Amino acid sequence: MPVVQVADAQVHYSRSGARSGARSGADSGPALVLVHGTGSAGGALNWGTTVPLLDDDRVVLTPDLSGTDATFDAGGALTTEGLAAQVIAVIEDAGTGPVDLLGFSMGSTVAAAVAAIRPDLVRRLILVAGWAHTDGDEYLRNLFTVWQRLGRTDAESFGRNVTMTGFSRGFLNAIGRDAVEEMFGNMAPTAGTLRHVDYDLTLDIRALLPRIEARTLIIGCALDATIPVENSRALHDAIAGSAYVELDAGHVVMFEQQEEFAKHVREFIVAA
Numbered sequence: 001m002p003v004v005q006v007a008d009a010q011v012h013y014s015r016s017g018a019r020s021g022a023r024s025g026a027d028s029g030p031a032l033v034l035v036h037g038t039g040s041a042g043g044a045l046n047w048g049t050t051v052p053l054l055d056d057d058r059v060v061l062t063p064d065l066s067g068t069d070a071t072f073d074a075g076g077a078l079t080t081e082g083l084a085a086q087v088i089a090v091i092e093d094a095g096t097g098p099v100d101l102l103g104f105s106m107g108s109t110v111a112a113a114v115a116a117i118r119p120d121l122v123r124r125l126i127l128v129a130g131w132a133h134t135d136g137d138e139y140l141r142n143l144f145t146v147w148q149r150l151g152r153t154d155a156e157s158f159g160r161n162v163t164m165t166g167f168s169r170g171f172l173n174a175i176g177r178d179a180v181e182e183m184f185g186n187m188a189p190t191a192g193t194l195r196h197v198d199y200d201l202t203l204d205i206r207a208l209l210p211r212i213e214a215r216t217l218i219i220g221c222a223l224d225a226t227i228p229v230e231n232s233r234a235l236h237d238a239i240a241g242s243a244y245v246e247l248d249a250g251h252v253v254m255f256e257q258q259e260e261f262a263k264h265v266r267e268f269i270v271a272a
Contacts, residue, residue, distance in 0.1 A: 009073035031096035037105030042068030151189030159184030168250035
């Protein structure tokens with residue numbers, strides 16, 4: 001798997017799709033870069049079921065940012081600019097820019113920063129279940145504080161809370177108890193995961209949003225109990241000319257509504 005050095009981090013990323021030789025077929029568009037959300041499992045967990053729905057005719061890159069198990073660094077505090085620099089380095093190392101860039105949850109803040117800082121590298125931008133700032137939002141501040149404390153004291157309760165807020169009630173009931181019990185370990189409170197949570201608690205990208213030039217789609221999740229959907233609507237209001245779609249799903253929309261999610265992504269990145 002490719003690795004690129006960015007400051008003190010050795011950033012791992014995966015590459016699949018038509019031009020990478022993973023699939024056959026004609027190349028019909030720019031590379032698609034998927035930026036994962038909070039959690040040390042990184043791109044493999046977030047995008048494992050999504051990439052096969054999107055990489056038939058284009059390269060798909062999935063970086064693993066600092067704090068994931070695959071990327072190694074000195075372990076310091078994470079910043080928006082530092083994480084954005086890692087995504088920028090992956091795009092440049094892969095030689096596929098300008099790209100279509102999609103960020104989920106924490107990754108949406110990083111993707112937005114990349115689009116603002118390096119508009120030459122981003123053709124289209126998709127922000128999924130994202131938000132612009134935590135300070136001043138008492139729901140988010142308290143949620144991430146609970147995650148910090150549970151992560152350091154009670155790993156099982158951390159996993160249960162993340163699962164409960166990450167998925168809608170209907171989805172959890174539909175998959176049943178055995179499947180839900182198996183999900184608790186998907187986002188373990190590793191040191192890397194807690195670095196992500198610390199970042200979530202302090203981030204503020206509001207000053208970057210007016211600098212975004214790329215055509216942008218915001219995907220909000222109507223049943224989101226992690227990042228309430230009002231935050232996606234606020235991003236739509238803050239990014240000039242952005243489009244907006246709202247799906248009837250919890251936070252982890254690419255699991256709850258795989259086909260619908262992929263359809264909206266495909267339609268946006270192939271539209272004239």
